[in-house]
Amino acid sequence: MPLPSLRSTVILATTIIAAFAGVYLYASYRSGAGARWGTYDWHCTSCGHNFRAAIPDNGSGQFIRDCPSCGKPTAERIVHLKCRACGAAFDLHGMEIHTAAPHCPKCQSTNVIAAP
Numbered sequence: 001m002p003l004p005s006l007r008s009t010v011i012l013a014t015t016i017i018a019a020f021a022g023v024y025l026y027a028s029y030r031s032g033a034g035a036r037w038g039t040y041d042w043h044c045t046s047c048g049h050n051f052r053a054a055i056p057d058n059g060s061g062q063f064i065r066d067c068p069s070c071g072k073p074t075a076e077r078i079v080h081l082k083c084r085a086c087g088a089a090f091d092l093h094g095m096e097i098h099t100a101a102p103h104c105p106k107c108q109s110t111n112v113i114a115a116p
Contacts, residue, residue, distance in 0.1 A: 039052055039053070040052065042077055044069060045075075047067060047069050051069075051075075064077075077093070079091065080115040080116075085107050086104060086106055089115055
């Protein structure tokens with residue numbers, strides 16, 4: 001029986017590797033392994049409890065969640081911002097996050113950035 005040529009062996013090995021990679025990527029996609037998570041600050045408007053919690057960054061726009069302290073669905077997501085014009089730090093809560101142009105409450109500038 002003749003030995004296969006080097007070229008046909010390389011083609012066969014490449015095909016097998018590509019098939020396994022495709023199966024792995026498909027399985028990872030189906031299991032949600034590629035989902036990214038973000039950690040955010042939250043404030044409960046019912047009991048005043050502040051906490052950090054992770055939610056998936058899947059574009060769902062989740063801005064209200066259950067409070068771990070009182071169990072009510074009144075915890076709002078908080079985004080910390082800083083004004084580039086005057087340096088003031090301020091927060092947006094819940095649906096305020098989606099305002100078209102957040103502005104600084106001190107100088108009314110719309111030149112704001114996310115604060116760490």
